[in-house]
Amino acid sequence: MTGPLYLVACRQLRQGLRPAPRRLSVPPYLLLVAGFALAPFAHGSFYYWGQAAKAVHESGAGSDVLTGLPGDMAAVLFIPYGVLLACWPAGSVWMAVCVLRGPTGGSAAGETPGRRR
Numbered sequence: 001m002t003g004p005l006y007l008v009a010c011r012q013l014r015q016g017l018r019p020a021p022r023r024l025s026v027p028p029y030l031l032l033v034a035g036f037a038l039a040p041f042a043h044g045s046f047y048y049w050g051q052a053a054k055a056v057h058e059s060g061a062g063s064d065v066l067t068g069l070p071g072d073m074a075a076v077l078f079i080p081y082g083v084l085l086a087c088w089p090a091g092s093v094w095m096a097v098c099v100l101r102g103p104t105g106g107s108a109a110g111e112t113p114g115r116r117r
Contacts, residue, residue, distance in 0.1 A: 006036040013095065020098045028098060031091030035084050042081040049073050 010032045017025035053070040 003036060003040045006039070007033060010036060017095065017098050020102060024094075024098050024101070028091045028094035031087045031094065035087030035091060038080050038084040038087070042077070042084050045077050045080075049077055 010029060013032065014025065014029040017028070049070060052073055056066055056070060059066065
């Protein structure tokens, strides 16, 4: 439910970085959007992984294929989760560098956002 709110928040961050050059201000926006778009998928998939592990445990079957199913699901699940965990820090650090480097919509130049000259 919070995914759309995070995407709106990313747009506001992009608006705040707009005075910075486009080549510096667009990549952190895209990284954060990608991370927040993947978050519901990655976190929601843990439910199905847990249900598969529970079903394997409760079935009592000794099949190697069946007991390997939760591990296979986890390997696939951790791909988007890893991308998510790479996008968020990279986008956050890049955004901080943009703010510290020069004129953005924030207070990096010694101004407060409400007191522009």
